[in-house]
Amino acid sequence: MTNLITLRDLLVISPMIALLFMSLIPVLMKVFSDNKEPKPFVTVVYALLGVILAVGLTASLAGMKQTAFSESLVFDGMAVWGSLIVLFSGAFALMLAFDHVETDAKQFSEQCFLMLGSMIGMLIVILSNDLIVTFLGIEMMSLCLYILVAMSREEILSKEASFKYFVLGSFASAIFLYGIALLYGTVGGTSLPVVAAKTGELLANHNQLFYIGMAMVILGFAFKVSVFPFHAWTPDVYQGASTPITAFMATAVKTATFIAILRLFQHADPSGPSAFLAEPKFLTVLSWLAVLTMMVGNAAAVIQNNFKRILAYSSISHSGYLLIGVITAGFAPRIESSLAASTVVLFYLFSYSLMTIGAFALVAILEKQVGHALTVDDLKGLSTRSPVLAGSLTLILFSLAGVPPTVGFFAKFSLFGSAIEQDLYWLAFWGVLSSVIAVYYYLRPVVAMYMSESTERIELQDGFLTRMALVLTAVATIVFGLASSPVLRFVSESVLNRL
Amino acid sequence: MLSLIVFLPLLAALIVAVLPKDSWVRPTAFVLAALQFLFSLALLAQYDPSTPALQLTEYRPWIEELGISYFLGIDGISLWLVLLTTFLLPVVIGGSWTAIDKRSKLFHASLFVLQTAMLGSFVAMDLVLFYVFFELSLVPMYFIVGIWGGARRIYATMKFFIYTMLGSLLMLLAIIYLMFTAQEVLPSHQMTANILELYKLDIPFIAGQFLNPQTLLFFAFSAAFAIKVPMFPVHTWLPDAHVEAPTPGSVVLAGVMLKMGSYGFLRFVIPLFPEAAEHYAWVFLFLGVVGILYGALVAMVQPDIKKLVAYSSVSHMGYVMMGLFALNTYGVTGSIYQMLNHGVSTGALFLLVGMIYERTHSREIDKYGGLAKVMPIYTILFFIVTLSSIAVPMTNGFIGEFLILLGSFQASKFFGIWAVVGVVLGAVYMLWMFKRVFFGEAGELVKDEHHPLRDLGKREIAVMAPLIVLIFWMGLLPNHFLKYSKVSIEHLVETKDAYQLAALDAEGRTVVFETPAKPILKPLDSVTTRVAGVEAK
């Protein structure tokens, strides 16, 4: 074992290092200036600088494919894309946090520090090539988030949300870890390629401990992306957390975890079918989970009135859609199809992150005080008072509902496309059906904004960065919808560029 | 040319949206819409009616990764629908001059966006592009009904949106399936939604068995279009949407949007799935007949004029569907003609209902009566439009209905006879309504002496004039219109089992589709036949 750290290894983790160092600066400033909170603007500039630096480093490394640190990390196209989505989501979340009433406090530097730390965890999850590293990454990301959720200025709900998230998260982590242990025991290692290589054989032999281990690992991931019935924490936590953090959780966590799932389902044998095809029961279980997630997420959102909870349930249902993509990637008969499906999942994550950030940005603008629960009715008459905001949100909602020509439509199109390509018609059918339900609640805010008058006028928070985020994402949904081609090509090339 | 026609309204929407003063909006919008119509008339000059080929095509790859191209073209089937769309917009803007009193910028911008979507779906020759326009058209209509509609507008607009979306999403799955099949089967091995390429597919069909590709695809497509048309029993969104929609919304909805459904049958369903269409034609003939009779009967007992007209739309569109699924020249020609007729006459009816509604703010038939004495010009115009609606000869309605009945009688005597019964019922409900509203003693709203009803003003007459002229023009000289569609229709009917279209660009050269394929969903080197027996024609 000649495992000396090389420059290449450091290059691979350079974005994380950049993030870590830039995140430490404000905290250190605080420490060295007698515990006096630095100006929030300075803090956010440092944090954003860190993110930009990480983005730059990641982008400059694009095209490279190699493993690092004795194969515990892998840097490939998927990692580049995942990192970029996570970093951009983080950047937007930072912009939101800068303006937001619940995060604007004396501990803003710590918040930024934790957000960047959480992003480091996500990057580890994305780059991880080893289950134990994935576990580390997930814990790093989650522990930061637990604290972030609790650090809201809001007193009661945020603490409760944080605690629920913490207990359930740790509970799921423990299950996940037990799964890793069982996989370690049956496979003889935790390295993902090793697991993938042995999967076929172990499934064929009906190794029951392997079944249990694999199921536990998958369920651990399922918890993080809030798949039914592991979704129950999501609405509560999304509601309790301050909106920028919610936006961050809804997008970045999901992106990182889904990429980890994709890596778990990787093909060991480039010429053969997916190893998981040896046991169709996994396919059945996952399909049911996907269908139930979509249906329950959408159905529960229909009767909600709290806008943040609607978005929470919406994110649950989107997990269901993404799960369709994951299933198509994981149970593909050929590696090409699997890669195609992975491309689609990444594209969907990209579009989903855009839309979700935008939607939460609007929530952030409309939350007038700490702990204010924004309901759909609060949106009434918004179109007359602020046409730009209303128009942007409308675009985003239509995109979430999958109305062409927004990016949401093309994401759904390619997702259902990859499902049909592998003859998973029922999944596609259920996906379509639940999309129709989703239309109902996505349109309710539009109805409120454009079609009803309100006597009560809710104050609009000023916040340049948040508004910018909203408008930017709204424009992006249209622009990337009409110009999905370059995005898709880029994603596709990235995914094909894989070890 | 076609791109210009499709996207000029979008430009107009932008122009309208940035106008500094609200009072400028209407004249600007009207002028823009009228110019757009005049511009679109140039299509007639450029169109060559002697060939069934797609003309004036524009092709360029759009999202190659998903096999989607930007492909526009026009043939005899869509030509008049395009012109109908451009024609109705200035009329609608003129007709809503005083009816829309709030947020007129947004309103006119929505109308223009809607225009783009509708035009786009009539000229899009790529299935996904079509789908994009098809769905996009829901959005502005959703706003038009929802913002400027009546009391129950939100219920109506939600119902409208969700119903139509439900149908079209099933179609989306079918589209994707077709695209993959094309990639595997066609010699080019490209994932494509180009309709001309998809026409080359020969999808296996097993009669009497439901679970086979062609039947399933056929019904998936049909569901989308049947809801849009709408056919019985998925028609209930229409009366609600019509009643709640503001006048211009109703006109555009009835005049053009419903045609997107029937057009879809003609452009996609029948040529793509000819065997299934033939085998299941009876389903549509049956539903068409039920729609005709049911729509007429229910229209008869409506207490609300607008709802009556809405149900009459159900009935009229029943004729259109029957004609289409008669699958012969008469029926199809009649259907296309009836689409135009319905656009003109039902559009005119909605305008007229809107005009009276503006004066009395009521549409309850019982509250009227004796209107003919008070508003004679209005009465005359209404009567002419009524005649067109009940298909009295020498008006446009007759030509369409006659051809449809002729065609469906040829296809099936049984359904043909029942459809003819619908002709009688059509007269019953329209004339009964006419009698109750215009004849007899002055009703509660009519005799109100404090607010005497004005007869139509100059603007209103000017709005109606082109429609009235068209009613007679199309009734007396149908060949002026039909000669452009004749070759296309005959080509479709005669060769529908092996339907092929050539594509000609604006200079008349045959277009060859050469796209560098970069499909991502299905890698090229892994092509296997997905369904045994699928072949290229």
Add this chain to the structure above:
Amino acid sequence: MNEKILFAVLLLAPVVGFLFNGFRWKSKNYMIAGSVATGAAGISFLSALLLVSKLFGEGAPKSVSAGFFDWILVGGLQVGASFVIDHISALMVLVVTGVGTLIHLFSVGYMSHDERPSKYFAYLNLFLFNMLLLILGDNLLLMFVGWEGVGLSSYLLIGFWFSDKEKAAAGMKAFVTNRIGDAGFLLGIFTLFFLLGTVNFSEIIAKVAGMSVETGWTGPLTLAGLFLFVGAAGKSAQIPLYVWLPDAMAGPTPVSALIHAATMVTAGVYMIVRLSPMFVLAPNALLIVAIVGAATAVMAATIGLAQFDIKKVLAYSTVSQLGFMFLACGVGAFGAAMFHLITHAFFKALMFLGSGSVIHAMHEEQDIRKMGGLKKYLPITHATFFVGWIAIIGIPPFAGFFSKDEILWFAFSSPLGGFPLWFAGVVGAACTAFYMTRLMALTFWAKPRFDEKHTHPHEAGPSMAIPLIILAVLSAVGGFMGIPHVIGEILPGHPGNWLEHWLEGSIAKPEGFGHGSKVMEWALMGISVSVASLSALTAYNFYVVDPERPAKFVASLPKLHNLIYNKYFVDEIYFAKIINPIVGGSRALWAFVDVNFIDRGTFIVGDFVKGIGSTARTLQNGNLQQYAMYIAIAVAAIFLYLLEAPKRLLEIFGG
């Protein structure tokens, strides 16, 4: 003159009149409106005359025609706007334009006090145009255009005084009932078109020429014939679609004369005559035509016996006479039908105009119980009405005698006819004689039953008198165009049957038609004339000599009178059994299918989704251990499924 131009003038003159009056519909100047309209009708008449004259003479063509433009060209359906005058349409076009002109003229006086004379004349011209289309069109489709067009004009004219709800309703009833017929007509066109591939009359006739007689009931020609007859029954007010015609009397009386007596209602007969070569191949269809015709003739005549509205009596009389014409068609005597059509046009138009004159004089009073003794006030009207009366009851040598007897004779002698049909005809004729005499008696002869001090009936001006006189002359002599051979033989100069000669070759005859014994013909003629005379005398006795007797007679047969007086309750039955169920059923349909079934179904689906949502919401109770429990349950369930635990347990414990 060029035929095309003549045709154009013939057809467009009424259009010009229509447009002229239509655009000045507000004008109250009845003179201008009337003269333009009458002039237009007159020009049409003149050009019709000129055109028809081309058919006379040695080597004259069998028809003149003109094509204007292509109308519908779809697939095999090639229809142009082309018109033709042949020997059949020549008769019809002259009657229509001729009688039409007279009635236009009459209207000038009649409508002089109306509020909207221009509108009226516009409608009248519109009607004329449509009627000309119907007559002259060289194909079924063009005929259908006119067919619906005259229905439309009729609708407008019946509902001319639309402020009256009843009148508006009558217009609608007429249109809808006609529409039912039109539907049948359309089906007939379809059947013929798909059988023969054409809708052109001459081509149809040429193509059926080679076909053989159909004996069954479902042959295409029989079906086509029956469908077309439905159309004819609608337009020509035959059972069961006659109900609109009596109501149509709501329109101005000249309209009743023109449309609902002389011209439009005979369109059905005209159509069958035109297609006679096809009908003779479908004897079963003809049988139905004959039976319906005979039944209508009798039924309408009996209803006429007990009506008191002068126009209603005439209306039922018209229905009855139309029944005669169909009876003629049904037995294959198309010539006789045509003949009766013409003579009926003369005398019925005359009588309607006469009644118009009476009504005009009596200040819109139409109840004959409130008339009487008008002979002295309205001498011209009475004289002309008298001629019409003799003509209709069939006293020789007036027009009605010849045509009606020809029908009765053929009803008896034709191979398609027989005694029952003849007998029905005779009963009809007897009733006709009775109620017509009753009408004459109650209106003109008996004692005045109105307040002579306040009402001063007097003749209107010449514009109303002239048409009456002309029509009276025609009613008197019109019959001579079709003198039967048996009579012609004994007359000086042996005049032939000109009409039969004229129509020779244009109409078809069933096989074995026109043979019968002369003695029989004479005998039947005698019977019918004497029955009619007797009947008329009885009526005279009843209403002039002994005015008390009708009441007594009625009292002795209360049920029968009630039945007849109420027109056999047909309208009521239609309402109760057809219209009300349809309207009620539609309401139920709307309420049940749309509101309660489809929409509720939608709601149920929606509620189901919301149910899932609220279940999810209940489960989301905020207790984190509950959430953990869901995870545990799911994990347990998935393990059980993945490892097939139940199955394995069974294996272990079950053996």
Add this chain to the structure above:
Amino acid sequence: MPIADSLANVGLSHYLVLSAILFTFGLLGVLLRRNVIVILMSIELMLNAVNISFVAFSRYSPNGNMDGQAMVFFVMTIAAAEAAVGLALATTIFKKFREVNIRYFEHLKG
């Protein structure tokens, strides 16, 4: 495997079963106990149970790899970190609510 045999030959499965039992206790604790501190303890119990498995697998692996022990090392660190965060949270909550019974944390629901 007969009982006596299993008593006589302690092998990998014994350790694994022990681990599974402890893990189950942890699960039960999280599900049933109301005291947040005890819930945290139960989570620690679960993590510890996993540690047994790791070490046992490592010990009994055919090629004698030590990876399992390294993993235990990481798990312990993370468990400690979790305990730290969890207890810090619990302290915060206790300060706020004066209560450690999770029944009182049901404001967010629906």
Add this chain to the structure above:
Amino acid sequence: MPVLSENLLFFILAGLTIFSGLMVILQTNPIFCALALAMTMISIAGIIASLGAWFVAGVQLIVYAGAVMVLFVMVLMLFDLKDEVRAFSRGLVSGFVKIASVGIIGGVVTAAIWMSAETVFPTTPSGLQVSATQSTKQLADLLFKKYIFSFEAMGALLLIIAIGAVALSRIQGGTHADR
């Protein structure tokens, strides 16, 4: 018989572990729970040691039974908790469902282990029995070479968590101040 004594040792330790584990979730007084947990950890350390992982066993003792337990006890004392009246969650049905599902999980896993044991698992440890020092050296090798990234990431994690936990405990006063 060394084998017997090893077996005996295992059963004793396992019994201790299970008993004290059970006590953790059954004791109503949190302090007793904490003590039971400490007991469990110590016995687990014993089991780990019996598996030959001496270093890990040591760390287990220090980290868990030492540091973590001290944290727990400190917090408990901070809260000053008494014996709980209602220590277990309410609800008969949900309680049953919880126990049943956990029982199923445990049962299935145990059954799977037991059944796999017949076919897959060795009953004897692999032959490479190494001394405690050697194994520690090997472990160090792994940690600093193969798992160096994880090790470093762990460091970063601890740093972040340390700062985060401090920030969290300072929320009061920290976040309440106005801008």
